[in-house]
Each structure stands twice: as structure tokens, then as C-alpha cells.
Amino acid sequence: MLKALLTRFRQGHRTMAYPDAPQPLPARFRGLPVIEPARCGDGCRACAAACPYGCISASGSLTLDMGTCLFCADCVAACPHDAISFSATDACLASRTREGLTVTAGEEYHAAVALEGELLRLFGRSLKLREVSAGGCNACEADTNVLSTIGWDLGRFGIQFVASPRHADGMFVTGPVSENMREALLATYAAIPEPKLVIVAGACAINGGPFKDHAEVHNGADGFVPVDLYIPGCPPSPLTILDGLLRLVGRVK
Amino acid sequence: MSFGMKTFYNGTSFKRSDIPVPDNDTFFQGVLDAITAGWRVCSYFGVPTADGATLYCVMSARAGSGILGIAATTVGRTFPSLASLCPQLHLFEREIAEQCLTRPEGHPWFKPVRFQKPLCEGKGFWSETDGGGLTPAVMDFYRVEGDEVHEVAVGPVHAGIIEPGHFRFQCHGEEVFHLEIALGFQHRGIERALIGGPTPRTVHEMETIAGDTTVGHGQAYCMNMESLGGVFASPRAETVRGIALELERLANHTGDLGAIAGDVGYLPTASFCGRIRGDFLNMTALLCGSRFGRGLLRPGGIGYDCDAALVDELHKRLQAAREDLAGAVGLLWDSPSVMARLEDVGIVTAADAREIGLVGPAARACGLNRDVRRDHPFGIFRISQIPVITATTCDVAARTLLRWLEAERSLDFIDEQVQHLPRGTYRNQMKEIAPERCAVALTEGWRGEICHVALTDDRGRFERYKIVDPSFHNWNGLGLALRNQQISDFPLCNKSFNLSYCGYDL
């Protein structure tokens, strides 16, 4: 017992300050894409050609679809002009709409806004979520799980992952929606009482991720259930997930 | 061996025409004889042909020689099942049936593996839905009959934030007679997508076969690409890969030690380890920006170099994490109530473990002395060895203790490597991969042996790329561990194995 207390003392207080203070990120972190069209060479399409998932469109202004992006930086390596990079400090990426995930060269990115009216009143101070992994590789799942550890302590915001859809206010989906999980996903959604939210986390759940266009998956949850929040990344950093959830419930603006 | 397997070392490639293709009798008898002589099956898979399949068997010799062997045989719409004689083959044979539409005659347990569509045209062996697919977990489960016997079905969706799978318990009161596990919910068609590869997407699929084993699978893929392309990774790259592999092991072992503590209601260790696991993930992020090592391993070397400041920082964090972890885990051994809950629960005997072909910590906890890092050394482990640890009690306590002892060795290893990081290039230019060759790569992921086999066609594309995640060998171990246990022991036993659903489902 004494040893447990002593260890407790040594381990100290470790819950992060976020959102009251910024959360440090690793120097090589790949967050918000930054495109600087002024640097682009004439007619250069190197980044678009290099992206294995077709996230970058060069017709008109250069755009990058974060919903499909794996943040692999293959495009950064391909760009001869250093015109594309990923912010090492900005992890606020979530969006309320699918189109909102597109980053356009020269335009500021607007992360998700809060729920409105009755939904905000209902869920703003207490949001219970049921997680469904529908073909996820266990990275999104692991970095969602981490939010419940003492370092992140999601519970202090009234947000909690619960064991049954009957206890939930919404569904949190990871994975590309494998055909073999389609039915279970829909059954879970149906079992959640109205009104309910859907949050999709990770490139897979948004648009198929690394498994995009495989016959065995459905390129994400869109089209099966109405989505209220999209959290991009492969996997999204826990900070991106937390920030997205806090924006949804109006705790971060 | 009598049937003349082609023998080779881990991480090498050879001409496909070097693989002997004996007649069926010689092949199947040869596989049986080899297993009797102490060889073990790493991979056994089919490549569909017009009227059947070519079956390839990759085996590993007893520890000590470092030798691997491969042989093949051509079969029609049926082939003899060896599963009753060699239980370690039973899932492989079911997988061959599901993927290649050839039936293992006499298979004692003939059911789908992933409820997937075959890799070739044609109708599978199990009744299909209107859409032409199979419904996952709809199959004949093993049943125990009797007035006082009841069945408990759990999943696919579970209570926590974990992947889906279906568990069927045959119970007598609280006691479990039998547990059968039906997976396939996470099937994403990775092996089908790899046919005709590699493409620019391939490396990303490799990193997400099992997202918590990005480095383990990434290493195997890089080894295959390098041996097929005739490219070497530099000593510097191999060292960083080794560090990343051990960080991956540390993160997961730490997480599981915490989860085991949580399942027995010992919260101090559970909450400390939950956080310390993150410290290890953040060390991987220090190397490459991703907590799971995405982008770190690339054919030809590594995607990111490390400078002196980074290495210093890594070293510093490692020391701190070692102290924290030792303190957090040490509490377990000093708490009699915790130990009493772990001991004698979920036993898999050494004999059973050997028969079903367990790998990794699950096998070492039963006293089986096997570890790819020593038995078939690859990368940095050819130069720098990590002592292999085994336990003898075969229970949850053994699997828990083993995780901690392995974590200690990984800490020592990284500590040594960061202080002697070789100089030189970190990435060599990849070349086109060679046609008509076979490459085999084994690595020791944190769950155990990972095996990747690449067969290239005449244009240097993958005709078949076969992946075996350690979980494919080990899920049956969890089933056996539950025999005659209380059903309430399930979460604890499950955590002590912590197997991958997606790694199995592919």
C-alpha cells in the first residue's frame, strides 16, 4: 500500500492543460496542410501526380482533400518547389461537413463549428458515444481509446465512450466500413435513441483510407448514416480527435 | 529434408523455378515428416490455377540453424487435409479453401475463415447470400448439448473501443466448456489488392494490415522489396528500424500490462501504464511524426533520418519512461490480490501450444523458446541480439510477467542502439523488383512471428503476396485458454493475448 502511494506520488499529476493551454506536438508532426501557390512552378502538377490516393486537385486553385489524405507526405517529397507542407503545430482539422475538409491554396481553413439549438443544449455538457470499428486497423481505435487515459481525461468535458448503443447519444465510427461490418454498423445506429449524432474519425471512415475502392469496403460511413463531424487523419492524432469533439460541443471555438 | 525443400535464410529471395514442386504424396508426406522432425509451418497458402491451386508451404527449422524451407505442389479441386494430424495447419487449410476454391478432404472443422470472396472466379463451399457474399459468423458452431448447458454469444460489436469479432461460449453455469471465435468482420481485401502490385498505395496498405504493428509488418515488406530489388538498407536505417520495432513492442506491452491490471481492478497500474504507453508512442512520433510509425519504414531504408539532438531527446525520454514503467509494473508483483487473480487462470499447456503452433509472447509464456529475432535474425538483430525470455507457468501470470521482462530487454536494446547509431546514408534508391522470384521475410512483431511471402510474375509484379499475422496462429490459443475457466475470466485471458482482429482478417 505504502509503495502504491509512493509510486502515485512519483508519477505525479499528468493530465494535460488543453484546451486552456496549447498541447505540444512532435517536431515532425503532420497537421494542417499548407499550400503556397506563389512558389509553384508553371503548370507543375508533381504533388497531384505523386499522391497515391488522388487527394490533390490542380484544376483551378490547388486543393487538398483532407478527408482522403493519409498525411503520408509523399506529395511533399515530390514537390520540387517546397510549395506544400504540413503544419507541425496545427492539429485542429475536424469539420462539420465533407466539403469543409478541402484545403484550398491561399485560403484560411475553418475547423468545425459547434452544434446548434436543441442539440447543443442536449449534448453540450454531456455526450455519450458508442464506438464502432468497421474495418479499422486499430490505430484510430487506439488513439481514441487514449482519450480516456489520465493524460487526456476526456471525462472532464462530460464526454464518454459507453458500452451500449442504448446508453449513447451518438455513434463514433472508425474504419472504411467493411462489407462484413455494414450490417452491424447499421444495427448499432438503429439502436441509439433519437436524437443522435454520428462522428467519423480517420481517413478510412471518411473515404476508405488506405483501402479506398477495394471491393470489400464501402469507402467510409457517408451514405449509410448522416454524419455530423468528420475528423481526418491516418490515424488522427488524439489531439485532433479531442479538439474536434470539443468544437462540436462548443468548448473550443 | 527428404522431400527436398528449397532451403534459404530469412530476408532472401530466389528464383521461383528453384522451388521444388513434388507430386502430392511426396509433398504432403514431406510436410508431415518435417513437422514430426520439429519444423514449424510459417505460411501455407494457395495460388489459384485454372482447375485448382498451387499450394506453397513455408517452414522454419528447429531453433539454431536459422534455416527456412519452401516447397510447392499442384492440386485440383480437392487436396488431402492434414489438420487432424497437424492442428497448426487447420486454419491455413480453411483459408486455402476459401481463397482458392479447393477443398481439404477430411478437414475436421471445415468452415470459412473470413467470410470473404475467393481470389478466383467461382462459387465457394458455403451457402451465399443474395448479394453473392457470405454473412460473417453465420456458420455451424461447435455445440455442447445438455439440459444445464447454455450458450453465450458476444459481438461483433463489443463494449469497449475495440475491433469487432464474434465469440461463442458453451457454458455450464459459469464454467466455459468451449469457446469458438468467428472473425472476418474486418476483412478489407488486402491480399486481393496486392495482386499485380506493388503500386504507390502498397506501402500504406502494409502499414495498416494491423495498425498497432505498423513497424513489424512494414519491416517485413521492406525486406521483401529490398531482396527482390537487390537493394540493401544501410546499417543506420536498420538500426532505426530496430529501435522503432522495439518501441512498438514497448508501447503495446505497456498498454497490455495496464489493461490486465485494469481487468483485475487494480487501478494504479492501469492508469499509470495507460499514460506511459503514450510516452512510447510519442517517442516513435519523435522519429517520424506519427505515433504508430507511419512513414518511417520505406523500402531502401527509412523515411526520416535522426540528428544528434533527436537521439539525445529519445535517450532522455527513454530513461524517464523506464523509471515510470518499472514503478508502475512493480506494484503488480507486490500485490498478492493481483497475483492471485492472474495465477492458474487461462492455462495453455506447452504441448497444446506446440501442436497449434503458437508464436510470440503467447508461445514463450508456455516455455516454447521461439523468437524470430534470434532464430531467423533480420536487420539489426543479425548484429545485436536480444535475449529470449520464456516462462513456465503457461497462465495469465506468465503472459503478464513475460511482457514486462521483454519490455525490460527492449529498453536495454534501444538504450544501447541510440548510443551507437551508425553513420551513413539513411535511404538507398529502390530499384525495379525482379521477375519470377520468390521472397520470404519473417519478423518478430510484438505479438510474434510475422511472415510475408512475395511471388513475382514474369513482369516483376506480385502474382501473390501472402501475409501471415501472428494472430492467425494464436487466436486458437485464446480458445484453449478458456477451457474449464469461469466465463468472467474471459476479459482477462483476452487481454493477456491481445490478438489482432484486422491482422487476422486482412
Ligand code: SF4
Ligand atoms: S499526404 Fe495526403 S495529399 Fe499528400 S500524397 Fe499523402 S495522401 Fe496524398
